[in-house]
Amino acid sequence: MLLSKSCVYGVQAAIYMASLPRNEYVAIQEIARELNISFHFLTKVLQNLTQAGLMVSYRGPNGGIALARPTSSINLADIIDAIDGSDIFHECLFGLPGCGIADPCPAHENWSTMRARLHNLCHMLTLEELGKRANQLNVRLANASVPMKPATLIAAITNSSQAPIEK
Amino acid sequence: MLLSKSCVYGVQAAIYMASLPRNEYVAIQEIARELNISFHFLTKVLQNLTQAGLMVSYRGPNGGIALARPTSSINLADIIDAIDGSDIFHECLFGLPGCGIADPCPAHENWSTMRARLHNLCHMLTLEELGKRANQLNVRLANASVPMKPATLIAAITNSSQAPIEK
DNA sequence: CAAATTACAGATAACATACTCTGAAAAATG
DNA sequence: CATTTTTCAGAGTATGTTATCTGTAATTTG
Numbered sequence: 134m135l136l137s138k139s140c141v142y143g144v145q146a147a148i149y150m151a152s153l154p155r156n157e158y159v160a161i162q163e164i165a166r167e168l169n170i171s172f173h174f175l176t177k178v179l180q181n182l183t184q185a186g187l188m189v190s191y192r193g194p195n196g197g198i199a200l201a202r203p204t205s206s207i208n209l210a211d212i213i214d215a216i217d218g219s220d221i222f223h224e225c226l227f228g229l230p231g232c233g234i235a236d237p238c239p240a241h242e243n244w245s246t247m248r249a250r251l252h253n254l255c256h257m258l259t260l261e262e263l264g265k266r267a268n269q270l271n272v273r274l275a276n277a278s279v280p281m282k283p284a285t286l287i288a289a290i291t292n293s294s295q296a297p298i299e300k
Numbered sequence: 301m302l303l304s305k306s307c308v309y310g311v312q313a314a315i316y317m318a319s320l321p322r323n324e325y326v327a328i329q330e331i332a333r334e335l336n337i338s339f340h341f342l343t344k345v346l347q348n349l350t351q352a353g354l355m356v357s358y359r360g361p362n363g364g365i366a367l368a369r370p371t372s373s374i375n376l377a378d379i380i381d382a383i384d385g386s387d388i389f390h391e392c393l394f395g396l397p398g399c400g401i402a403d404p405c406p407a408h409e410n411w412s413t414m415r416a417r418l419h420n421l422c423h424m425l426t427l428e429e430l431g432k433r434a435n436q437l438n439v440r441l442a443n444a445s446v447p448m449k450p451a452t453l454i455a456a457i458t459n460s461s462q463a464p465i466e467k
Numbered sequence: 468c469a470a471a472t473t474a475c476a477g478a479t480a481a482c483a484t485a486c487t488c489t490g491a492a493a494a495a496t497g
Numbered sequence: 498c499a500t501t502t503t504t505c506a507g508a509g510t511a512t513g514t515t516a517t518c519t520g521t522a523a524t525t526t527g
Contacts, residue, residue: 135388136393136394139514145394162473173517173518183474192525193473195472195524196523226303228308238439239434239441266406272406274406305484306485327502340486343504347506357505361496469526470527473524474524477518485510485512486509487511491506491507492505493502
């Protein structure tokens with residue numbers, strides 16, 4: 134797989150949060166249940182995202198995690214970077230350490246343009262866009278056969294209040 | 301990494317063989333030494349390729365493995381298929397089982413075109429082309445800092461005799 | 468202040484991938 | 498026919514990823 138499972142979980146959680154009508158603290162428990170991910174494992178994954186400054190967390194009742202920035206200013210590449218690192222975007226197809234223009238592998242030229250396209254795509258896909266899509270009917274996000282609860286409807290109301298609601 | 305290490309080794313070995321002036325039986329020992337790969341491990345990897353019909357093998361002194369078809373009719377996708385399987389070319393970015401047009405994930409549209417491009421590229425890159433490139437100066441193939449022995453020179457003589465030399 | 472709820476932290480287990488080692492089977496050579 | 502060279506086959510080891518479990522710290526609520 135291109136992305137590690139940890140990374141996929143992180144992305145799914147982020148999209149789930151972006152799909153909510155407002156940016157509020159959501160319990161990891163809820164995300165894990167909704168996306169059918171192991172709670173404790175997801176906790177660890179999301180800690181990467183808070184440490185990277187993409188999310189903020191709050192303990193205690195009604196606590197949870199929330200996006201640290203507007204959905205329009207967080208993209209797929211940000212999340213991948215924070216969890217898997219940026220290797221996919223820069224690494225040689227064959228993993229050769231010094232592969233580059235000066236010392237290329239036989240696939241360098243083709244692969245480097247491919248990588249650039251991938252990086253571009255991941256940079257372009259913001260949580261705003263992905264969250265919108267997740268809210269559209271017939272768009273799935275969860276891992277299991279358990280369908281996501283009827284996507285919180287008022288998706289049209291784009292998140293105007295971006296910062297997490299103050300406690 | 302996009303490709304498993306096994307897969308990379310298989311590809312490297314195949315390119316190495318394609319870079320030789322003629323398609324003859326080469327001892328796995330030699331390939332392993334030249335590419336700085338564990339001999340026993342490479343043996344297992346290459347068995348995948350012989351079982352998939354991409355290579356043929358011959359035991360005993362002066363034995364080894366050889367390409368089963370002309371370098372022009374084996375491509376990167378063939379090798380990846382044989383070792384890692386074709387998941388990378390078909391799988392959802394998030395690994396969601398039923399992801400498709402009918403039941404897409406939020407990234408399906410973008411990712412499926414990306415995948416198609418990747419598949420295209422791997423299909424286009426034949427061993428003939430990759431072997432040629434490997435023979436050009438300043439093109440590397442091996443894993444370690446040990447440089448490949450001066451690429452067997454007569455690269456211009458494209459392999460006209462395609463079947464492995466009969467024993 | 469006690470109880471409940473949450474994120475945080477660390478240990479441990481299960482599993483897959485990468486790698487090593489030992490021995491067998493096939494083929495050539497003298 | 499014995500020896501050498503090679504692929505083939507399988508067991509075993511090491512390491513990293515994924516998943517589980519148990520406990521702690523922070524925060525709210527009554």
